[in-house]
Amino acid sequence: MSKTQNKAGQQLSIFDERQISLESANRALSDFNLAEALRLFESCLQRFPNDTTIRLRHDAVYSYYARLQTLKKETQCSLKALFYLGDELPTELRKGWNKRMAIEVERQLGACGTISGKPIGLFWLAADEIQKAVRSMRESLIISPNDARLHGYLGDALLAMNEKEAARIEYLHAFIIDPWAVDLIHLADQDILDIISSAVSEYEIAGDSLDWVAAVGTVEGLFPVLSFADFNKTTETCNRADMDRSRPGHAFYSLILNERADRNKITYRQAMKKLCPLLFQAFLERYG
Numbered sequence: 630m631s632k633t634q635n636k637a638g639q640q641l642s643i644f645d646e647r648q649i650s651l652e653s654a655n656r657a658l659s660d661f662n663l664a665e666a667l668r669l670f671e672s673c674l675q676r677f678p679n680d681t682t683i684r685l686r687h688d689a690v691y692s693y694y695a696r697l698q699t700l701k702k703e704t705q706c707s708l709k710a711l712f713y714l715g716d717e718l719p720t721e722l723r724k725g726w727n728k729r730m731a732i733e734v735e736r737q738l739g740a741c742g743t744i745s746g747k748p749i750g751l752f753w754l755a756a757d758e759i760q761k762a763v764r765s766m767r768e769s770l771i772i773s774p775n776d777a778r779l780h781g782y783l784g785d786a787l788l789a790m791n792e793k794e795a796a797r798i799e800y801l802h803a804f805i806i807d808p809w810a811v812d813l814i815h816l817a818d819q820d821i822l823d824i825i826s827s828a829v830s831e832y833e834i835a836g837d838s839l840d841w842v843a844a845v846g847t848v849e850g851l852f853p854v855l856s857f858a859d860f861n862k863t864t865e866t867c868n869r870a871d872m873d874r875s876r877p878g879h880a881f882y883s884l885i886l887n888e889r890a891d892r893n894k895i896t897y898r899q900a901m902k903k904l905c906p907l908l909f910q911a912f913l914e915r916y917g
Contacts, residue, residue: 647677661725663694708737712744728756741769748779754786762786777803777810785817801843801852805882808839820851832908834878841878847885848912854889877904885912
């Protein structure tokens with residue numbers, strides 16, 4: 630049997646050589662380094678031209694690489710090309726692709742960069758690099774503190790780390806600021822999704838259930854009762870009067886905070902009852 634040597638000078642069988650070569654190529658592919666993966670698979674194929682597994686892998690990588698080059702010519706942008714290629718990839722490559730996207734977005738656009746509205750942290754999250762996702766999203770929120778989507782994504786990342794209380798504070802901020810901006814496709818907290826689907830029938834709320842998530846979640850105990858300082862900080866760039874007029878759920882939530890902070894509760898309770906009698910009754914049952 631033909632043999633070769635490894636770095637330690639030990640002889641390797643053809644089988645061992647094939648496995649080592651294939652593992653190196655697969656590792657480059659899992660990192661979504663297509664150029665390196667293609668080079669390594671071409672080397673494997675030259676060494677083992679009759680190996681069906683290697684040929685199939687090589688041909689697949691070649692097709693992805695060729696498609697990427699085509700997209701680069703069409704978009705005149707390597708980052709956009711890589712982003713658009715993601716829609717054409719099989720599931721098993723998307724983790725590596727997400728990692729590569731995070732690296733490239735950060736390299737080309739900076740630590741708080743986005744592409745098509747997607748922040749770097751979302752790619753880290755999809756690549757299961759949770760700590761990097763949290764770090765990235767928190768850095769982005771320093772620059773854009775009232776980005777509801779970012780707060781929602783940070784909630785998803787914290788929930789993935791089993792930090793439920795911290796996650797729900799971020800979700801709460803998101804639904805206070807702009808509930809319609811929250812990415813419900815990615816939202817990972819099933820209890821919050823249940824509120825969205827059941828609030829209308831359970832409490833006979835007026836308007837969009839998304840507007841009521843903060844209020845219903847607080848009444849049901851999912852969210853903590855924010856202090857006025859935290860609430861004001863969250864909404865400091867918003868027109869509060871306009872928000873209250875156009876968002877009855879937000880108005881109800883504001884009344885909860887007022888009622889909790891003020892000894893003279895009658896006025897606030899009357900307003901809450903007028904806005905949503907059933908939710909007000911649930912509020913009384915929880916807070917007395």
